[in-house]
Amino acid sequence: MGTLTTTGRTRSMGALFTGVALLNTATVGLSTAGTLIVAAGSGPGWSGLPSVAGVLGTAAGALGAGLLLPGHGRRRVLSAGYGVAAAGALIAFAAALATAVLPLLLGILLVGVGNGGAQLSRYLAADLYPEDRRGRALSNVVWAGTIGALAGPALMAPAAHVAESFGWPSLSGPVAVAVLATAGAALAVWVLPRDVPPPREPVAAGRGPVWPATVVRPLVAMVAAQLAMVAVMTMTPLQLQAHGHGLGVVGWVLSAHLFGMFALAPLSGRIADRWGPRVTINVGLGVLALSAATALAAPTAHTSGLPVALFLLGYGWNLVFVGGSAQLSRDLAPATRSRLQGTVDAVVWSASALAGLGSGQLFAGGGYALVAVVGGVLALLPLALLVSRDGR
Missing domain, CATH: 1.20.1250.20 (MFS general substrate transporter like domains)
Known part of the structure; x- marks a missing residue:
């Protein structure tokens, strides 16, 4: 990942921390609002679909980001993932305005893709430090989830009131927060320094991926x-x-x-x-x-x-x-x-x-x-x- 100065390391940690905090805020609020929207529109029996869409999107995003990081670097991969999340949040917001379930699930899935990259940020933080400090480095990024866990639910009621003041459905307010949060995350990671991807490890002919x-x-x-x-x-x-x-x-x-x-x-x-x-x-x-x-x-x-x-x-x-x-x-x-x-x-x-x-x-x-x-x-x-x- 290259050698960073103390300033570059601090800036990188701040960007990774901010991106994770904002993505967690978006996913917590969006999942909760999506569950309520689907339950109201399609019945309680389908209310688990938003959660499943978010989890599957996160799994796909983590897999894709892990494959792309070695060849494209932290800033490009996280920016792309957070950009996908912002686009998904916009789709979900439009769906919340129209109470359309399928576009809402698509939007939540795409936000999950960005969240998959956010989850890998803890490893990127660990790579900035020597081996004996990596546990603390990655745990500080995990701690960013505290912000999302608190802010996501806390913002739901105020956001719903703002949405109602515009004449929108109340649950579109928390989805609008997700739009702002994902866009903020996409902007935050642009302060990451450019990094030089490590050389690819040659794979022996006829062998698939090795699980050590x-x-x-x-x-x-x-x-x-x-x-x-x-x-x-x-x-x-x-x-x-x-x-x-x-x-x-x-x-x-x-x-x-x-x-x-x-x-x-x-x-x-x-x-x-x-x-x-x-x-x-x-x-x-x-x-x-x-x-x-x-x-x-x-x-x-x-x-x-x-x-x-x-x-x-x-x-x-x-x-x-x-x-x-x-x-x-x-x-x-x-x-x-x-x-x-x-x-x-x-x-x-x-x-x-x-x-x-x-x-x-x-x-x-x-x-x-x-x-x-x-x-x-x-x-x-x-x-x-x-x-x-x-x-x-």
């Missing part, structure tokens, strides 16, 4: 963490509503979860730098298992057990996410690093779609207890496999 052993560990752990986290998180609001709790309680419990997911990311980065990615991953899987046990033991304790369980769920995921990302940023050859990182992210985000769809079936078949048990098993299984492998 160093990829298998973070891939297995990150997929398991994503499945467990999304499954339990998605069904928690339904569990609370089934026991008579309103949106205030749901919001409080989910806030504890979002705090765990993003706010402590710098701490996870320091753990990864101090004790290594493998320890960070294993601790994260253990915390996820503890979260599932807490949810199973106190499934209706909305003031104690569930907020603690959801916080642990978020932070366990964060530890695995940061630890796995740190290992992928350290142990892969520069010529193949971006391609493999993008592929891993694509698989992880695809797992989100599977977890979101499967958790509903688990909840319908065995209630919240079954969801918690499956989440715990998903965390413990790779933990047992990885620890036993380390022992050999």
Whole structure:
């Protein structure tokens, strides 16, 4: 990626951080507004489609960005991805004005493509620093998700009021925020320095892509963490509503979860730098298992057990996410690093779609207890496999 001065490194980190914060703000608000628009226009049975479109777009965007980064550089690839996201947000805004479901889903899909590039920004941040500081660098970009998690929902009501003042449908307001946020992200990355792409690694004739052993560990752990986290998180609001709790309680419990997911990311980065990615991953899987046990033991304790369980769920995921990302940023050859990182992210985000769809079936078949048990098993299984492998 070339050698940067301290000023260039600071500028690059600022641009990467800003782009991720704005894309997260756009995706959180757009997904929520899209869910409500589809539910109102096509019925609750189809309300999960915006989330699925966003996740699939993110998976495709991560894969595409990972393939393009080695040959085209950070600024071009992120600018292109954020430009696609801005175009998608405009399509979604027009669809929100007309209450047209299919164009809305297309727009959300395209915003997801840009978000895939934003997710890879954590690796680009890690590449700016020496190996012993990469965990902290990438965790600072992960922390940018805190801004989106807070700003996206907070801007929805004011944006809806502004839209109504123009005579537009109220839910078009949050979609308009997504237009501004994605455009801002596209502008932010233009301050990134031009970088010289690394030489491509020659591929032996007749051989396909090689998956090093160093990829298998973070891939297995990150997929398991994503499945467990999304499954339990998605069904928690339904569990609370089934026991008579309103949106205030749901919001409080989910806030504890979002705090765990993003706010402590710098701490996870320091753990990864101090004790290594493998320890960070294993601790994260253990915390996820503890979260599932807490949810199973106190499934209706909305003031104690569930907020603690959801916080642990978020932070366990964060530890695995940061630890796995740190290992992928350290142990892969520069010529193949971006391609493999993008592929891993694509698989992880695809797992989100599977977890979101499967958790509903688990909840319908065995209630919240079954969801918690499956989440715990998903965390413990790779933990047992990885620890036993380390022992050999």
